[in-house]
Amino acid sequence: MATVPLEHSLILAAALFVLGMAGVLARRNVVFVLMSLEIMLNAAGLAFVAAGSRWAQPDGQAMFIFILAMAAAEVSVGLALVLLLYRRFKTLDVDAASKMRG
Amino acid sequence: MLELLWLVPALPFAGFAALALFGRRLPRNATAAVGAGSVGLSTAAAGLVAFRFIAWPPPGEAWTQVLWSWIRTDGFASQVALYLDALSVVMMLVVTVVSFLILLYSVQYMAGEEGYSRYFCYMDLFVGSMLTLVLAGNLLLLYLGWEGVGLCSYLLIGFWYTDPANGRAARKAFLVTRVGDTAMLAGFLLLFTSLGTSQIQEILSLASSRWPPGSATAVAAAALLLGGALGKSAQLPLQVWLPDAMAGPTPVSALIHAATMVTAGVYLIARTHVLFALAPAVQTAVAVIGAATLLYAGLAALAQSDIKRVLAYSTISQVGYMFLALGVGAWSAAIFHFVTHAFFKSLLFLAAGVVILRLGHERNMLKMGGLRRALPGAFAAFLIGSASLSALPIVTAGFYSKDLILYEAWSSPAGGRWLWTAGLVGAFLTSVYAFRMVFLTFFGEMRQRPVERHGSCMAVSLAVLSVLSVAAGLIQLPETLGNAPVLTHFLRTALPPSGAAPAPAAMQAMLQIVAGAVSLAGIWAAYLLFLRRPEHAQDWLRTRASLAVYRLWQAGWGFDWLYDRAFVRPFLRLARANRADFIDGFAEAVARANIALHGALSQTQTGRVRWYAMGIAVGAVVVIALVVFT
Amino acid sequence: MNLAFYISAAVAVVATLMVITRANAVHALLYLIVSLLAVAVVFYMLGAPFVAALEVLIYAGAVMVLFIFAIMLLNLGPATVRQEREWLRPRVWAGPALLAVILLAEVVYIVGPGRGPAQELPTVGARKVGAALFGPYLVGVGLASLVLLAALVGAYHLGRRERPSGRGGA
Numbered sequence: 001m002a003t004v005p006l007e008h009s010l011i012l013a014a015a016l017f018v019l020g021m022a023g024v025l026a027r028r029n030v031v032f033v034l035m036s037l038e039i040m041l042n043a044a045g046l047a048f049v050a051a052g053s054r055w056a057q058p059d060g061q062a063m064f065i066f067i068l069a070m071a072a073a074e075v076s077v078g079l080a081l082v083l084l085l086y087r088r089f090k091t092l093d094v095d096a097a098s099k100m101r102g
Numbered sequence: 103m104l105e106l107l108w109l110v111p112a113l114p115f116a117g118f119a120a121l122a123l124f125g126r127r128l129p130r131n132a133t134a135a136v137g138a139g140s141v142g143l144s145t146a147a148a149g150l151v152a153f154r155f156i157a158w159p160p161p162g163e164a165w166t167q168v169l170w171s172w173i174r175t176d177g178f179a180s181q182v183a184l185y186l187d188a189l190s191v192v193m194m195l196v197v198t199v200v201s202f203l204i205l206l207y208s209v210q211y212m213a214g215e216e217g218y219s220r221y222f223c224y225m226d227l228f229v230g231s232m233l234t235l236v237l238a239g240n241l242l243l244l245y246l247g248w249e250g251v252g253l254c255s256y257l258l259i260g261f262w263y264t265d266p267a268n269g270r271a272a273r274k275a276f277l278v279t280r281v282g283d284t285a286m287l288a289g290f291l292l293l294f295t296s297l298g299t300s301q302i303q304e305i306l307s308l309a310s311s312r313w314p315p316g317s318a319t320a321v322a323a324a325a326l327l328l329g330g331a332l333g334k335s336a337q338l339p340l341q342v343w344l345p346d347a348m349a350g351p352t353p354v355s356a357l358i359h360a361a362t363m364v365t366a367g368v369y370l371i372a373r374t375h376v377l378f379a380l381a382p383a384v385q386t387a388v389a390v391i392g393a394a395t396l397l398y399a400g401l402a403a404l405a406q407s408d409i410k411r412v413l414a415y416s417t418i419s420q421v422g423y424m425f426l427a428l429g430v431g432a433w434s435a436a437i438f439h440f441v442t443h444a445f446f447k448s449l450l451f452l453a454a455g456v457v458i459l460r461l462g463h464e465r466n467m468l469k470m471g472g473l474r475r476a477l478p479g480a481f482a483a484f485l486i487g488s489a490s491l492s493a494l495p496i497v498t499a500g501f502y503s504k505d506l507i508l509y510e511a512w513s514s515p516a517g518g519r520w521l522w523t524a525g526l527v528g529a530f531l532t533s534v535y536a537f538r539m540v541f542l543t544f545f546g547e548m549r550q551r552p553v554e555r556h557g558s559c560m561a562v563s564l565a566v567l568s569v570l571s572v573a574a575g576l577i578q579l580p581e582t583l584g585n586a587p588v589l590t591h592f593l594r595t596a597l598p599p600s601g602a603a604p605a606p607a608a609m610q611a612m613l614q615i616v617a618g619a620v621s622l623a624g625i626w627a628a629y630l631l632f633l634r635r636p637e638h639a640q641d642w643l644r645t646r647a648s649l650a651v652y653r654l655w656q657a658g659w660g661f662d663w664l665y666d667r668a669f670v671r672p673f674l675r676l677a678r679a680n681r682a683d684f685i686d687g688f689a690e691a692v693a694r695a696n697i698a699l700h701g702a703l704s705q706t707q708t709g710r711v712r713w714y715a716m717g718i719a720v721g722a723v724v725v726i727a728l729v730v731f732t
Numbered sequence: 733m734n735l736a737f738y739i740s741a742a743v744a745v746v747a748t749l750m751v752i753t754r755a756n757a758v759h760a761l762l763y764l765i766v767s768l769l770a771v772a773v774v775f776y777m778l779g780a781p782f783v784a785a786l787e788v789l790i791y792a793g794a795v796m797v798l799f800i801f802a803i804m805l806l807n808l809g810p811a812t813v814r815q816e817r818e819w820l821r822p823r824v825w826a827g828p829a830l831l832a833v834i835l836l837a838e839v840v841y842i843v844g845p846g847r848g849p850a851q852e853l854p855t856v857g858a859r860k861v862g863a864a865l866f867g868p869y870l871v872g873v874g875l876a877s878l879v880l881l882a883a884l885v886g887a888y889h890l891g892r893r894e895r896p897s898g899r900g901g902a
Contacts, residue, residue, distance in 0.1 A: 022832040029815075032760060054853070076798065
């Protein structure tokens with residue numbers, strides 16, 4: 001099929017990962033933080049799949065499935081926490097939950 | 103039977119332990135029985151040991167009983183070992199007998215006091231420590247006893263601790279003797295490091311074989327030991343604590359500050375006489391200090407109105423005589439005077455105690471008077487004691503011991519005319535102040551009536567000590583008066599003679615007559631000044647100059663004032679300046695730095711998720727960079 | 733064929749960029765879906781049709797829908813948008829952008845330029861993946877199921893409404 005060098009896929013994955021990281025660091029709304037987290041997970045999965053396809057093994061895809069399952073679990077719990085946060089602090093500002101300060 | 107030696111110090115310690123643990127719960131009788139009885143048993147044991155030693159002397163005239171090994175390390179070992187020789191026997195007997203008599207007396211004297219068991223507990227501890235001191239075979243054990251008696255002195259001076267003045271007196275005693283103790287410890291360490299052993303006899307033999315006379319080490323060691331002796335024996339310049347120590351109960355003053363503890367310095371010098379013989383300069387210093395002190399204290403005693411303070415200065419003066427004897431090389435004479443002094447000084451204190459108690463704790467002689475009919479027993483005892491103190495010729499023990507000292511001062515190669523003269527003047531002063539006490543207290547008009555009778559225990563002690571104050575002279579009769587030098591002969595195995603060329607009998611008799619005449623002259627002078635024409639004494643104090651001198655003598659020649667200005671005030675100023683405690687500041691600086699660091703670091707704990715995420719991201723970047731680029 | 737790869741890659745990057753910079757949550761989500769679809773195309777290009785399908789089905793289909801549900805529950809309206817605009821000053825992007833660039837540079841450096849000619853990327857089908865999952869990765873599958881169970885229970889518990897009596901809670 002295609003003949004994409006592994007390096008290019010990895011650079012794409014890195015770019016997506018880095019963008020997700022910037023989103024996590026820069027956004028204050030907790031929903032957006034979770035979204036950026038999803039981006040990062042997706043990028044990691046992309047890296048796995050690219051590596052797996054380079055060697056023509058299913059291992060990369062198997063890892064991607066695990067990552068997917070884990071991401072789904074994380075999203076569900078994360079959104080439940082977002083709801084709780086909203087109920088408790090009446091705001092979606094992630095900086096509001098800073099009781100662990102000091 | 104010599105094996106019983108360990109019982110002699112052990113029994114009082116056992117009494118101390120029993121009273122410390124159970125004293126509060128015991129009834130008075132039991133406390134007295136344990137307290138005085140333990141010392142009584144110790145006296146009996148001492149008597150048995152002494153009898154065995156005298157009748158069948160062990161080989162070498164010395165015997166050591168090793169009890170157990172105390173410290174054993176590389177380079178230093180010390181045992182708990184008791185050393186018995188002629189000197190130890192004499193000291194042991196005197197300490198136990200006098201202690202027992204005084205404790206017997208205290209059974210009734212302290213009967214009305216709170217803290218009865220505490221008193222006997224401390225006294226037992228004292229007796230045990232003093233016996234440890236005199237029986238110690240090595241310097242460390244001696245130092246243990248030394249410190250023990252110092253502690254008990256502090257505890258007993260401040261016995262009535264609810265009055266802060268007593269506490270101050272106790273602290274003063276402790277601090278001043280501590281100055282001497284430090285010097286003594288330095289001396290011990292010097293001896294140990296240069297000779298490698300702490301056994302006293304080994305030290306003496308090694309020192310005499312290794313150190314030439316007058317060598318620097320010998321002089322240093324002897325001088326440091328002298329410092330310790332000065333502190334404990336209340337000689338110039340460390341004598342300021344003894345008059346104030348009279349704040350304690352009278353039996354305490356009798357035992358600790360008259361008969362035993364203050365003579366610990368004399369014992370120390372006598373025990374280590376070899377070192378002093380190797381350092382003639384220091385030995386001369388001993389004699390000079392002794393002579394100066396006896397004159398100083400004699401004059402000060404003349405101006406005191408508290409009867410116990412007179413006796414305190416008298417003690418300082420008589421110990422000065424002992425130092426004078428030691429300084430001229432008459433070691434046995436010093437010990438002889440120690441024996442007689444223990445008897446008559448404690449007799450005086452105990453008799454004064456009866457007077458004080460019967461007058462409701464009144465100590466000022468100027469408020470006493472005419473008590474000889476009201477207190478006949480006390481009067482008799484006090485008279486005998488004062489006579490012995492004044493060295494009344496022939497009939498009193500004090501005469502023989504003081505005469506021996508004066509004779510040695512005259513004829514010993516280390517002695518001299520000036521020292522003899524000082525001793526003679528001192529004898530005159532002694533008679534004057536001693537009989538001043540007698541006349542002011544027991545003669546004249548009665549200013550205060552005595553109350554309450556007391557029982558027989560006190561009378562027994564007074565009687566026994568009176569007999570001893572008279573009869574003790576018989577153990578050392580000079581050539582001209584019976585020629586029975588029993589004591590010096592007995593002690594020769596431990597203490598060498600002074601090297602005085604035996605003077606012709608006529609010379610000896612002359613010296614004795616002079617001494618006796620001086621003593622009688624003093625009594626006559628006291629009679630004139632204080633009984634016949636007391637107005638004369640008052641007239642002498644009219645002028646400004648003589649009043650100033652009188653005040654000076656009364657204040658102990660201003661030593662307290664001097665020490666206060668020279669040491670106490672600068673020290674207090676320094677303490678106040680260091681109130682913020684700059685050394686503590688270092689520790690606090692560490693703590694403060696820690697807290698500051700903590701504050702700085704806890705700023706990084708913002709509690710914000712994004713901050714932590716940023717931390718992770720930066721960390722990842724840095725670690726990857728490190729891995730990739732190095 | 734490779735061109736499709738590079739176009740999808742570009743779309744993914746641009747869409748992701750839009751995701752992280754939008755003020756409206758739903759807009760961002762939609763851009764995210766676009767990004768995920770682009771990545772699915774990339775998977776297909778790499779010879780992994782199975783995970784491409786999975787990406788669309790689960791990631792874009794289930795997870796994103798979950799997000800949308802949550803946003804609906806939170807009832808984020810225009811006020812939120814205004815707030816987001818407030819929070820998204822350009823100054824905020826300075827640090828993260830710097831870190832992102834440095835990290836990207838590092839990874840590019842590590843990965844380096846391509847060595848040698850690119851090889852053919854054969855297709856690794858669903859059958860092979862399934863065999864791998866039921867074979868060597870069986871334990872992993874079990875664990876993944878446990879994780880999902882845990883997430884289920886946790887989400888249920890955390891999402892419970894508090895009882896009016898005041899008991900129960902976070």
